Amino acid sequence: MFCGFLGGVFLLAGLEALTFLEKARWYPLAVCGAGTIMCAMEFVRIWRSLDGRPGGQEAGASIASVWRSTLPYWGWIAGYYVLILVAGFSVASALFTLAMLRRLARVGWLPSLIGSVAVVAALHFLAGLFALDWPRGLLGDIRF
Amino acid sequence: MLEAAVEALAIILDPHRLLMLVVGVATGLIIGVLPGMGGAVGMSVLLPFIFGMDPYSAMALLIGMVAVTATSDTIPAVLMGVPGSSAAAATIVDGYPLARQGQAARAFGAAFTSSMLGGIIGALSLFLVIPLARPLILAFGSPELLMLCVLGLTMVATVSANNPTQGVIAALLGLLLGAVGGAPTSPEYRYTFEWLYLFDGIPLAVLALGLFALPEMVDLLRSQESISMVRSSAKGAIEGVRDVFRNFWLVVRSSMVGVFIGALPGLGGNAASWITYGQAVQFSRDKSRFGKGDIRGVIAPESANNACEGGTLIPTLLFGVPGSGTTAILLSGFVLLGLQPGPRMATDHLDLVLSICWSLALANVLGTASMFAFSRPIAMLAQVPAPKLVPFIMVFMMVASYQNTRDWGDLIMFALIGLLGWVMKHLDWPRAAMLIGLVLSDSTERYLWLSIDLYGWSWLLRPGVIVIGVVSILSIFAARGLRRRIAAEQSQAPSDDAGPAVATGAGLS
DSSP states (O other): OHHHHHHHHHHHHHHHHTTSOHHHHHHHHHHHHHHHHHHHHHHHHHHHHHTTOHHHHHHHHHHHHHHHHHHHHHHHHHHHHHHHHHHOHHHHHHHHHHHHHHHTSOOOHHHHHHHHHHHHHHHHHHHHHHOOOOOOBTTBOOOO | OHHHHHHHHHHHTSHHHHHHHHHHHHHHHHHHHSTTOHHHHHHHHHGGGGTTOOHHHHHHHHHHHHHHHHHHTHHHHHHHSOOSSGGGHHHHHHHHHHHHTTOHHHHHHHHHHHHHHHHHHHHHHHHHHTTTHHHHHHTOOHHHHHHHHHHHHHHHHHHTTTOHHHHHHHHHHHHHHHTSEEOSSSSOEESOTTOGGGGGOOOHHHHHIIIIIHHHHHHHHHHTOBSOSSOOOTTHHHHHHHHHHHTHHHHHHHHHHHHHHHHSTTTHHHHHHHHHHHHHHHTOSOOTTTTTTOTHHHHHHHHHHHHHHHHHHHHHHHHSOOSSHHHHHHHHHHHHTTOOOSTTHHHHTHHHHHHHHHHHHHHHHHHHHHHHHHHHHHHGGGGSBHHHHHHHHHHHHHHHHHTTTSSHHHHHHHHHHHHHHHHHHHTTOOHHHHHHHHHHHHHHHHHHHHHHHHHTTGGGGOHHHHHHHHHHHHHHHHHHHHHHHHHHHHHHSOTTOOOOOTTTSTTTO
């Protein structure tokens, strides 16, 4: 499936490349052409090696189960992004650290709060030292 | 020349200049540890401070910083699978598996020692090349530089020996992603879909972080383990040092390649690391441990990426041509000091050039000594359970990603590439090959068109092109031979032996 997905990406990218100016077209066209052909070859090879063998279905089930077990953690990362979007990076990082330490690491309240404060302190220190910047949220950038 | 070198040493040993060197080294070590920062960030931070300094002190400060970022970037690479800078991505392949096996201290010992030796060789090369540089660099034209890119791409075949087809597809995907943004040879913006963020292309640092670091963090959370389940021994660092001296010729060879690639503008430490990693695999008799924690997989890229800094200074100092983004900023430092880099530097300011050589060498020694002093407590981080460590790493990864263009696009791209990297890891597709493709994409296209525009198709008959082309083809055959050997070993090995997975194994597949 992944191979098929990549083949589709190359194909669509190749079609898009046809709309570019002449000098800008040939390089991506060559890459996409080679990519499409290689994906097709690999797809056929995988199909033949899995055809009729129970191992193929087991491999598919294995990646699906790994994905299901990992989904909650992708959810945490997505939640972090939503927090950044809403509250800005400082607040989001503090809350994310606190929540993760409490919920996943099962650390007590005090160490979690200390960790959260440490993150914010380190962010501000680095910002001052290296003139860093970070995303503001819809509520503006609430800095402690 | 030797007398001048001794005088330059006396200049740099002045207490104030030594202090500047120490400050530069300290800054460089911190910069290197923080993922996504890199030498260019450190250079731009320190540049304002050189106003009013004498040139020797200013160069000690700047060179001290740039010399050691490729030393400390090993720490996140080995400990977390996060490249501290793009040049450390190759170190992850074997360094991270070593940390997982409780050998983080050994990996650090080997990395820091080979970094130091590589840096010293880089400084020595700069010193020796001063009278010779001009004809050497001028002999390399666009066709030869294109063939070096092709050589780099053939490393794909080496790093994905288990399935070269998947390696080639991954590399082609990297080449395609590298085509996003402005075309190098015409006024066309490709694959931007009217999203302003993509007009400058996909930042390499964001891609490297997303591809390697995010999948590791997610899987660590899922496994609920620490990075290492095995307690790291304090003696490990000394064992790592011994490993370096057991593989001394690997250090020398990788360093020389690093210097050579660094001297060619546009390729940089990342290309040097991957090429020397591929060579280390190719020239080894026993390749079974590569990708699973072979110490040579740490020694080769770490020697190369430090030596590369010496190489980048060759065109920068002697021709005024920056070898990398970092040296481009360094050039502006020269202008601020009232100096003009170019061929006259070696005659009018030989003492300054030689003091730069000494700064480079001393900074590497100082940086390595500092890293050894702190490596044991840092290696202990490998025993901390992942859920306690990951929140902090995630925050800093987000900070690092965002610094590339300071746009939400950095964070979005980080997540998307991270998802892609996770899928590739679990389907055993070589992520290293994709990164190689992205790194070399712009250079390949640029030099291809330059070669055709300047030489027509006669560039294919240039001696340098033919030599490098033959080496590239031999690399591919060597990789095919490796694959046959792997297959033969697998058919003879016990059933639960996964077999060698060169650079597509535990670290990066």
